[in-house]
Amino acid sequence: MDPLLTLHIRIINQVFELDKKTAAKPELSSLQRNIDRIKQHFEEAGYTILNPLGEAYRETRVDYEASITGEMSSEMEIVNVIKPVVYFTAGGQKSILQKGVVIAAAK
Amino acid sequence: MSQQINFGIDLGTTNSLIARFQNGTVEIFKNPFGQKETLPSVVAFRKDRIIVGDKARELIEKDPENVFSSFKRKMGTSESFFVPNSSDFKTPVELSAIVLRELRNFIYTGEKPDAVVITIPASFDTIQSNATKKAGNDAGFREVQLLQEPIAASLAFANKQVNAASLQGQWLVYDLGGGTFDVALVKIVDGEMRVTDHEGDNYLGGVDFDIAIIEKLVVPHLQQQGAYPELLTELRSARGKYNTLYHILLKKAEEVKVQLSNSPSAEIEFEIDEQDIYLTITREQFESVIYDTIQYSVDLVKKILDRNHLSAADIMEVVMIGGSTYIPLVKQLVTAQLDIPVNCSVDPTTAVATGAAWYAGTRSVSAPESPEKRQHSGAPVNIHFKTAYQKNTADKEEYFTAIVTGPVTGLSYRIVRADGGYDSGIKPLQERISEMLLLAENTNNQFNILVFDAAHHEISADTPVISITQGKFNIHGQPLPNDICIEIDDLENNTTKLELIFEKNAILPLRKTIVKEVMKNILRTGQDSLLIHVVEGSRYAVPGSCVPLGMIEIKSTDLLTDLVKGSDVEITLQISESRDLSVKAVLLMNEQEFSEVFNPQVRQINIGKLKDDIRQLYQKAAAKMKSFKSRQQYELAAAVQQIQEDLNQVSSRIDTISDDDVTDEKYQLEEKKRKLAQQLDSTGKDQQILEITEQYFKRKEYCLQTIREQEDDSRIARFEKITADESSYLSSQSYYTIKAKIDELDDLGWEIRRNKPETWINAYYYYASVTTDDYTDPQKAARFKDAGEKALERKNYDELKVVVNQLYHLLPDTKEGDQLKGTGIG
Numbered sequence: 001m002d003p004l005l006t007l008h009i010r011i012i013n014q015v016f017e018l019d020k021k022t023a024a025k026p027e028l029s030s031l032q033r034n035i036d037r038i039k040q041h042f043e044e045a046g047y048t049i050l051n052p053l054g055e056a057y058r059e060t061r062v063d064y065e066a067s068i069t070g071e072m073s074s075e076m077e078i079v080n081v082i083k084p085v086v087y088f089t090a091g092g093q094k095s096i097l098q099k100g101v102v103i104a105a106a107k
Numbered sequence: 108m109s110q111q112i113n114f115g116i117d118l119g120t121t122n123s124l125i126a127r128f129q130n131g132t133v134e135i136f137k138n139p140f141g142q143k144e145t146l147p148s149v150v151a152f153r154k155d156r157i158i159v160g161d162k163a164r165e166l167i168e169k170d171p172e173n174v175f176s177s178f179k180r181k182m183g184t185s186e187s188f189f190v191p192n193s194s195d196f197k198t199p200v201e202l203s204a205i206v207l208r209e210l211r212n213f214i215y216t217g218e219k220p221d222a223v224v225i226t227i228p229a230s231f232d233t234i235q236s237n238a239t240k241k242a243g244n245d246a247g248f249r250e251v252q253l254l255q256e257p258i259a260a261s262l263a264f265a266n267k268q269v270n271a272a273s274l275q276g277q278w279l280v281y282d283l284g285g286g287t288f289d290v291a292l293v294k295i296v297d298g299e300m301r302v303t304d305h306e307g308d309n310y311l312g313g314v315d316f317d318i319a320i321i322e323k324l325v326v327p328h329l330q331q332q333g334a335y336p337e338l339l340t341e342l343r344s345a346r347g348k349y350n351t352l353y354h355i356l357l358k359k360a361e362e363v364k365v366q367l368s369n370s371p372s373a374e375i376e377f378e379i380d381e382q383d384i385y386l387t388i389t390r391e392q393f394e395s396v397i398y399d400t401i402q403y404s405v406d407l408v409k410k411i412l413d414r415n416h417l418s419a420a421d422i423m424e425v426v427m428i429g430g431s432t433y434i435p436l437v438k439q440l441v442t443a444q445l446d447i448p449v450n451c452s453v454d455p456t457t458a459v460a461t462g463a464a465w466y467a468g469t470r471s472v473s474a475p476e477s478p479e480k481r482q483h484s485g486a487p488v489n490i491h492f493k494t495a496y497q498k499n500t501a502d503k504e505e506y507f508t509a510i511v512t513g514p515v516t517g518l519s520y521r522i523v524r525a526d527g528g529y530d531s532g533i534k535p536l537q538e539r540i541s542e543m544l545l546l547a548e549n550t551n552n553q554f555n556i557l558v559f560d561a562a563h564h565e566i567s568a569d570t571p572v573i574s575i576t577q578g579k580f581n582i583h584g585q586p587l588p589n590d591i592c593i594e595i596d597d598l599e600n601n602t603t604k605l606e607l608i609f610e611k612n613a614i615l616p617l618r619k620t621i622v623k624e625v626m627k628n629i630l631r632t633g634q635d636s637l638l639i640h641v642v643e644g645s646r647y648a649v650p651g652s653c654v655p656l657g658m659i660e661i662k663s664t665d666l667l668t669d670l671v672k673g674s675d676v677e678i679t680l681q682i683s684e685s686r687d688l689s690v691k692a693v694l695l696m697n698e699q700e701f702s703e704v705f706n707p708q709v710r711q712i713n714i715g716k717l718k719d720d721i722r723q724l725y726q727k728a729a730a731k732m733k734s735f736k737s738r739q740q741y742e743l744a745a746a747v748q749q750i751q752e753d754l755n756q757v758s759s760r761i762d763t764i765s766d767d768d769v770t771d772e773k774y775q776l777e778e779k780k781r782k783l784a785q786q787l788d789s790t791g792k793d794q795q796i797l798e799i800t801e802q803y804f805k806r807k808e809y810c811l812q813t814i815r816e817q818e819d820d821s822r823i824a825r826f827e828k829i830t831a832d833e834s835s836y837l838s839s840q841s842y843y844t845i846k847a848k849i850d851e852l853d854d855l856g857w858e859i860r861r862n863k864p865e866t867w868i869n870a871y872y873y874y875a876s877v878t879t880d881d882y883t884d885p886q887k888a889a890r891f892k893d894a895g896e897k898a899l900e901r902k903n904y905d906e907l908k909v910v911v912n913q914l915y916h917l918l919p920d921t922k923e924g925d926q927l928k929g930t931g932i933g
Contacts, residue, residue, distance in 0.1 A: 058545055059165070059166070060529055060531055061529060062529060063527065068168070069350045072169040082359070094525075094547075095527055099161070101358055103354050
């Protein structure tokens with residue numbers, strides 16, 4: 001992978017961590033605007049950053065890798081996102097740059 | 108001419124890869140779903156489909172009866188696996204064939220190789236080797252050549268060396284992967300590379316190191332921190348209180364392991380019982396918990412040496428492969444205890460596949476396939492799909508169904524999304540098929556249907572492309588009837604202009620953040636203010652003619668600190684589905700935030716702003732009048748005069764309104780002003796557009812001429828990019844759009860001209876011709892003129908550049924009219 005894209009992915013993952021922390025801690029909410037802005041800059045540069053937290057787990061969705069915790073069930077959801085899904089659009093072509101890393105569990 | 112095989116496959120116990128040799132180099136193909144080079148050798152049988160690779164691996168622990176991995180260990184045995192979901196038995200050969208077929212899908216070039224080299228462990232006997240061959244044949248490779256993994260790895264290393272013959276005598280291949288360990292003794296016998304002995308452990312690899320981090324470092328740390336009874340059990344048990352955390356820790360431990368290969372320490376952070384845990388793990392700690400395992404692998408190497416009566420001096424080097432050999436301790440222990448140099452010169456993950464491809468590049472296909480047979484496998488199948496699905500949707504998944512006509516028996520299909528985010532898995536093709544397709548949001552989703560024959564070879568069929576647009580044409584959302592813009596200052600023309608925020612027909616809800624610059628100093632003690640003015644109307648119109656939607660006025664008295672010209676203001680605009688407009692402005696200099704929600708039913712009128720608009724319109728009218736009169740266009744001049752009179756009337760009525768007026772008058776006057784602005788804008792507009800268009804063509808020609816003189820291809824490309832949509836912007840009837848293009852062309856031309864001495868010489872002569880007394884500081888101007896003459900004599904053009912800039916700044920400000928009040932942002 002292009003070293004610049006690798007670097008961007010690393011930064012995106014860190015911003016994603018910050019985003020998770022600010023969402024969980026009201027005392028950090030003043031950082032949210034800056035985090036949103038960084039995410040927006042990445043989006044303007046062609047990145048699509050997805051956080052599938054809370055979405056239904058689908059085995060046909062291949063842009064994330066899930067670890068399934070607890071018992072299997074027909075109704076499962078994403079309960080934790082360790083790394084976000086990142087797509088990159090270049091020359092009108094959109095493709096996966098980073099698969100998400102998620103934890104799924106029964107609802 | 109003989110044809111080379113070129114394709115090589117590493118059919119691994121844990122992961123598999125495919126590579127191709129071409130023109131002296133090897134390319135490792137990537138999975139179209141996720142762009143990873145490795146495919147987990149795992150197959151899952153779900154109720155109605157087969158899943159291979161990463162998604163199948165997800166289900167290993169939870170549905171072990173229907174998900175199969177590590178079946179390579181059972182190759183060549185009579186063992187077969189019962190699959191409850193399909194009430195069927197599968198052999199290791201069949202499972203391997205499914206993995207091999209999946210690897211064929213990685214070949215993005217469209218090639219359909221019918222010969223391949225597949226690697227096998229050094230330990231494989233004849234039956235196991237033949238079983239691998241059969242798996243290859245079943246996967247659609249007519250010809251399969253086998254190559255031992257240590258030989259493949261050695262080839263990859265040998266071909267990486269400047270001196271290809273660097274591997275001499277005998278050497279060891281140490282392969283520590285994700286889940287297995289192998290070591291082989293290789294030497295050249297009669298000019299041929301051969302594995303003469305091997306050892307291994309099928310249950311030793313990188314995963315064990317991840318578990319060691321959790322069990323030997325994280326768990327003891329947690330137990331020191333607080334009371335977590337039966338922590339290890341609660342982590343490992345599927346019903347355990349901390350089983351979710353265990354899966355999180357497995358992923359985080361893997362990351363820590365990778366980091367520790369390059370850094371002396373790494374941090375692991377997670378949450379347990381709503382408490383944040385930060386734990387720094389040093390490389391020493393990590394090494395202490397994996398030491399015994401690695402020592403065991405080194406002992407296996409020593410066993411080989413002892414068995415073959417070899418000493419360190421007899422071995423040239425140890426070739427290191429497998430992802431776990433990135434761990435520094437592995438290299439250290441091998442080097443220190445064996446006293447043999449280690450060779451880590453190629454990517455340990457792809458070494459075997461690379462070597463297989465190198466080998467394939469030297470092997471000829473033994474007999475080309477008969478044309479009849481080839482025709483048979485490539486012949487299109489006469490099946491047709493009649494599809495039904497919703498082409499536009501607001502949902503995140505959409506039901507797709509199709510009636511399939513033609514001979515479908517024995518065929519299977521797969522639906523994949525073009526961006527790689529969705530894969531239906533392999534399903535039997537029936538007369539009616541259906542699938543819930545997952546959609547990427549706010550975009551057009553394209554899905555392709557692939558059809559396979561009974562042997563799972565992809566066949567040519569007349570399949571439709573499924574195209575579903577998500578979000579953009581949302582049937583529940585309403586489109587914007589007009590552009591939404593904000594008003595910003597245009598200091599060059601001493602007026603204001605519009606900047607597009609949301610385009611007409613965009614679907615609600617909408618949100619956008621922009622950053623603008625503060626265009627003037629605003630002192631807390633002064634009277635100035637900053638206006639965030641959001642309007643609805645064409646982006647090409649004059650601001651005054653648009654419908655105001657909302658305005659935030661940031662007054663000097665509201666400020667916590669003085670606001671400095673050039674600082675940034677971040678503006679976020681949001682329009683809800685019910686058309687509420689939220690505007691948030693943050694002054695980045697002092698982090699001060701202002702926000703307001705505007706209900707479009709309640710129009711916000713700012714009297715000060717209204718006055719300034721009228722003043723600007725009056726100035727514009729005066730300028731137009733002057734221009735029309737000079738061209739003897741008296742009819743147009745008379746129309747403008749009438750507008751001026753109307754503006755005067757509005758102005759006098761505004762003067763009588765107090766700031767807290769409760770009547771409708773300010774709304775009526777605002778409406779009147781808007782109409783007058785529209786009238787003024789359209790009066791003589793054709794003439795204005797004609798003039799700016801003429802100016803555009805002149806500047807375009809000048810720019811092109813400047814670029815051509817330089818013969819600069821990259822600038823020609825930029826020129827073409829700027830002018831690409833010429834017919835569109837020239838027909839926009841927008842003064843500002845055409846003007847913006849002229850500015851872009853001027854900027855491009857200036858990039859070249861500013862590096863040419865004649866540019867500065869001409870500029871200097873111009874400023875030198877200006878009478879010294881006309882400068883704001885004649886004495887200073889005289890000194891600079893003198894310095895300019897000297898710089899010219901010495902041909903010192905850098906100095907001349909400085910002189911020109913100084914003289915420019917000494918010229919009086921010639922801008923006409925009053926100082927623009929404007930919005931203060933631009």
